[in-house]
Amino acid sequence: MTDRFHLDAVPIRLESCGKTFPGGSRALEPLDLTIRGGETIVFLGPSGCGKTTTLRMIAGLESPDPGGRVWFGEEDVTALPIERRNVGMVFQSYALFPNMSVAENVAYGLKVRRVERADRERRVEEMLDLMHLGAFAGRRVDQLSGGQRQRVALARALVVRPRVLLLDEPLTALDAKLRDSLRLDIDRLLRGLGVTAVYVTHDQGEAMALGDRIVVMAKGRVAQIGTPRDIYHRPTDGFVADFIGAMNRVSGQAQSGALRLGRGAFPWSGPDGPVELLIRPEDIALAAEGEEDTHLDGLVAAAVFLGDRTRLVVETGDGPPLTVDAASRSGLARGDRVGLRLDPSRLLNLPQP
Amino acid sequence: MTTMTLSRRGLSFWAQLVFTLLVCALLMAPVAMSMLAGVTANYFVGIKSGLTLRWVEEVWRLYADTIFLSLRIAFACLGCTLLLGVPAAYALARRQGAVARAVEELLMMPVAVPGLATALALIVTYGGVGDLRRSWLFILIGHVLFTLPFMVRAVLAVMTSIDLKTLEEGAASLGAGFARRFFSVVLPNCRSGILAGSLMVLTLSVGEFNLTWLLHTPMTKTLPVGLADSYASLRIEIGSAYTLVFFIMIVPSLILLQWLARHDRSAP
Numbered sequence: 001m002t003d004r005f006h007l008d009a010v011p012i013r014l015e016s017c018g019k020t021f022p023g024g025s026r027a028l029e030p031l032d033l034t035i036r037g038g039e040t041i042v043f044l045g046p047s048g049c050g051k052t053t054t055l056r057m058i059a060g061l062e063s064p065d066p067g068g069r070v071w072f073g074e075e076d077v078t079a080l081p082i083e084r085r086n087v088g089m090v091f092q093s094y095a096l097f098p099n100m101s102v103a104e105n106v107a108y109g110l111k112v113r114r115v116e117r118a119d120r121e122r123r124v125e126e127m128l129d130l131m132h133l134g135a136f137a138g139r140r141v142d143q144l145s146g147g148q149r150q151r152v153a154l155a156r157a158l159v160v161r162p163r164v165l166l167l168d169e170p171l172t173a174l175d176a177k178l179r180d181s182l183r184l185d186i187d188r189l190l191r192g193l194g195v196t197a198v199y200v201t202h203d204q205g206e207a208m209a210l211g212d213r214i215v216v217m218a219k220g221r222v223a224q225i226g227t228p229r230d231i232y233h234r235p236t237d238g239f240v241a242d243f244i245g246a247m248n249r250v251s252g253q254a255q256s257g258a259l260r261l262g263r264g265a266f267p268w269s270g271p272d273g274p275v276e277l278l279i280r281p282e283d284i285a286l287a288a289e290g291e292e293d294t295h296l297d298g299l300v301a302a303a304v305f306l307g308d309r310t311r312l313v314v315e316t317g318d319g320p321p322l323t324v325d326a327a328s329r330s331g332l333a334r335g336d337r338v339g340l341r342l343d344p345s346r347l348l349n350l351p352q353p
Numbered sequence: 354m355t356t357m358t359l360s361r362r363g364l365s366f367w368a369q370l371v372f373t374l375l376v377c378a379l380l381m382a383p384v385a386m387s388m389l390a391g392v393t394a395n396y397f398v399g400i401k402s403g404l405t406l407r408w409v410e411e412v413w414r415l416y417a418d419t420i421f422l423s424l425r426i427a428f429a430c431l432g433c434t435l436l437l438g439v440p441a442a443y444a445l446a447r448r449q450g451a452v453a454r455a456v457e458e459l460l461m462m463p464v465a466v467p468g469l470a471t472a473l474a475l476i477v478t479y480g481g482v483g484d485l486r487r488s489w490l491f492i493l494i495g496h497v498l499f500t501l502p503f504m505v506r507a508v509l510a511v512m513t514s515i516d517l518k519t520l521e522e523g524a525a526s527l528g529a530g531f532a533r534r535f536f537s538v539v540l541p542n543c544r545s546g547i548l549a550g551s552l553m554v555l556t557l558s559v560g561e562f563n564l565t566w567l568l569h570t571p572m573t574k575t576l577p578v579g580l581a582d583s584y585a586s587l588r589i590e591i592g593s594a595y596t597l598v599f600f601i602m603i604v605p606s607l608i609l610l611q612w613l614a615r616h617d618r619s620a621p
Contacts, residue, residue, distance in 0.1 A: 061522060083525045093516055095523030099541035108537075109527035153523075160527060 007195040009038030010073045010163040012058060017068035019053050027053045028220045030068065037073075040190050040197040042211035044204060046243070049217040052168060055200045059166050060085045072163055085164075088157030088195075092169040094149045096141045102152050103128065103137040109160035127159040131185075147178040154189065165190070165197040171206060183209060204244050208232070216240050238350050241278050248279050248322045250296075250342070262318075264295035266344045275349065281311070281323045283346035286330070287339040294339035298322065303333050314338060384600075391594035408594035412583070416595065419579035420602070422489060426575060427558040430496040434554050437497070438504030439547060443539065445505070446512035460505055463498045468563025471498060475568065489573045495564040500557050504550040511546030512539075545613070552610040559603060576602070 011034065018030035028050040035041045043051035056062040058070060060082035070078045077085050096105050103124055110120040128134050131151045136144060144152065150170055157165060170186070171179045187210055190197050201207055207214050208228040216223040216231060216239075224231055224240045235241035252261035252275050259268035259275060268275075287294045298314035301321055310326045324340065326332050391409065395402040441460070445453050463471055475495055480486045517539065524534040540547070562577040569578050576599060584592040 059526065061525075081525070082522070083528050083530050086528070087526055089523070089526035091519055091523060093519055095516070095519045097520065097524070097538055097542070098515070099538070099544075108524070108529075112528040112533060156527065166526075 007158075007161055007193050008163065009036075009194050010196050011035060011037040011071075012164060012196060012198070013069075013071040014054075014058070014064075015069040015071070017054070017057055017064035017070065019050070019057065019062060020065050026220055028057075030065075031222060033215070033222075033225070035196060035198065037196055038194045039212045040199060040210055042199045042201060042207040042214045043217060044201060044207040044211075044214050044243075045217035045223075046202060048219075050220040051200045051202075051215075051217050054217075055166055055168055055198055058164065058198055059087055059089055086160070086162055088160060088162030088165045090150070090153045090157050090165070090167045090170045092172050094141075094146075094153050094173075096149055096152055096156070098141055100141070101137070102133060102139050102141065102144070105141065105152055106156045106159055109156065113160065123159055127155045131155045145178075146174045147182050150174065150182060151185070154186070158189070158193065158195075162195070165193075165195045167197065167199045169201055170199075171201070171203070179206075186210065208244075216243060218243075235278075235348070235350065238278070241348065241350055246281050246323050248281065248284070248324075249276055249320055250279060250322070250347075251276050251319050261342065262296040262316075262340075264342070264344075266347070270349070278348040278350060279342055279346055281325045283343045284322065284324045285341040285343070286312075286324060286326055286332070287341055289337040289339045291339045294341045296322075296340040296342070298338055298340060300332055300334055300336045300338060312338075314340065316340070387593045387596045388600065389593075390590055391597040393590060396589050396593075408588075408590040409597060411591055412594045412598055415591075416574075416576075416579045416583070416598075419574045419576050420598065422573065423559050423576035423602075426489060426493050426496055427555050429493050430500055430558040431551055431554050433493070433497045434501050434504040435547070435551070438501050438550065439508055439540075439543075441501075442505045442508035442512055442543075442546075443535075445509055446517055457505075457509070460502050462502075464502050468495075468499065468561070469567060471495065472564045472567035487570055487572065492565055492568045492573055492575065495568050496558045496561055499561060499564055500554040503553045503557060507550030507553060508543055508546040511543045515542055517542075548613050549610065552606055552613070556603060556606050556610070559606075560599075 013035070014031055014033045016030040016032060017028070018026070019028040020026050031054065043054055045051045053062060057064050057068075060070075060077065060080055064070065064078065068078070069076060072085070082089075097108065100108065106124045106127055107120055110123060115123070125134070125137075128137055131154060133148065133151055133155060136148060136152075141149065141152070150173075153170075167186070171182055174182060183206060190210070199206075199210055211228055213225060213227055214231050215225050218239050223243075224236045226234070231240060231244055235244065241247045250261060252259045254260075254268045254270055254272050254275050256272065257268060259266045261277070289297050296316045296318075298316040298321075300312050301315045302313040303326075304311045305328075307328065309328050310330060310332060312324045312326050312332060314322045314324050316322060322340065324338075332338065389400065390396050392404050392406065393400055393402060394405045394407070445457050472495055475491070475498075476486070479491070479494070485491050520538055520542065521534050524538045529537065560577060561575075562581070565575050565578055566581070569575065574582065580592065580595050580599060583595050
């Protein structure tokens with residue numbers, strides 16, 4: 001169904017795009033980035049990290065500081081305002097026109113482009129069908145649910161066959177269940193249409209599910225760019241490691257080529273002294289207390305049953321408590337004593353933010 | 354205890370009702386009397402002298418031109434306040450700075466300053482410019498000055514209640530340039546404010562007396578000035594009939610204003 005809507009895959013290139021707001025505050029340090037044609041790239045970070053500013057510069061709603069350039073394919077669009085960039089944009093607050101029906105909203109961009117009436121009506125109808133909105137064509141916007149509104153906004157942005165689709169926290173205003181189903185819809189659309197998409201979110205789950213690549217940002221800088229797997233398994237600094245998923249900190253002592261961590265010792269190439277290492281909950285195995293090959297013993301301070309697993313908080317008496325996942329039927333509870341086995345190949349030694 | 358509370362509440366309810374009705378009667382009686390006087394053959398004899406439309410006809414003969422002038426000024430004033438006020442409200446809504454807020458406050462000045470003072474200032478400053486003093490345009494200037502704040506406020510209230518910036522960004526992302534955005538998205542979504550402001554301006558302009566009394570000349574009398582004139586110099590029946598005519602003009606627009614306000618609340 002989405003084949004006939006296939007869009008051109010236009011690459012985007014940002015060349016030293018920084019942004020200083022009047023008053024002198026730096027929203028974004030100069031950024032160089034190439035987004036491949038047809039790729040879905042997700043800008044992820046806490047509020048104020050510069051992700052929305054970057055999106056708005058690609059959209060043409062903000063211009064980069066002098067010297068910055070924005071390229072769509074071979075075209076330098078830096079000086080073009082948003083209305084001449086041929087982008088599609090989806091907003092957190094939907095930005096649907098309350099004075100128009102659903103169909104009129106979707107037809108708006110085609111009217112602006114002077115698409116002939118018959119052609120326009122056909123394309124609007126096809127797009128509404130694609131988004132499962134056919135039955136709502138004549139409705140007023142305020143008669144729709146949040147999820148339906150955002151689907152109208154997507155239809156409105158896509159019907160004009162934009163060069164780039166820009167999504168600014170499109171799921172943030174929705175409740176959890178709607179968010180999941182619309183996320184799947186968006187994923188299906190982006191894969192099917194082949195359009196270059198830039199997606200901004202503060203939700204790491206959304207970023208992992210939708211992004212071909214994720215750009216993690218903090219304080220106006222790029223912290224890391226990579227595939228969701230890269231970002232999760234090979235974070236390049238402590239900020240990224242903490243921001244994505246759950247992360248534990250364990251401290252050890254390096255001495256003459258070996259790292260002592262609890263009862264264990266691992267080969268170590270770094271200098272001697274105290275070392276802080278990171279490890280994901282799923283890379284820590286549970287065992288009985290004092291069992292052979294375990295590195296640490298601890299007391300279960302909290303157990304949160306999540307259905308498919310139980311998340312334990314284990315006090316080891318040395319450093320911050322560790323988060324560890326137990327099997328759903330393990331039956332471990334608060335007050336139980338456990339042994340912990342760390343996977344040495346999964347220990348991360350990262351520069352701290 | 355409960356019955357006491359109930360009876361106390363009951364008592365205060367009845368007292369308030371009686372008081373409200375009394376105030377209403379006090380306010381309505383002169384209006385009713387005046388309107389009745391306008392169709393009474395001889396006011397001093399009373400209603401038994403018979404009802405007649407003679408005085409209304411007399412008013413029409415003597416003052417039709419003031420009615421037409423009032424209408425002309427009211428609609429010209431509406432045109433001016435729309436052309437000036439809607440863009441002004443838009444600019445104020447889109448700008449967040451201290452300057453914009455200061456301008457917003459300054460715009461209210463003509464309402465705060467007594468009409469007579471404004472009129473005097475206009476005469477002192479522009480009274481000598483060409484034929485302006487003798488033209489109805491002089492009154493129009495005064496009316497625009499006085500009514501513009503009401504238009505700006507009404508439109509601005511609606512503009513700040515919707516997320517105008519994002520709506521416009523949405524339209525721009527779909528390829529719409531400024532003019533297109535303004536006419537297809539901004540204006541239609543501010544319709545209720547523009548309507549409310551328009552009716553306010555029309556009503557205020559038709560009824561304006563303070564400014565107009567100083568600004569008018571014998572050749573440029575408006576309806577309220579004519580009304581004062583007739584009360585001062587003619588039979589009380591004619592003045593009253595004049596009031597009747599005034600009501601016929603102003604009441605429908607007030608009703609329309611109320612209806613629109615209610616209509617807008619039920620359909621957000």
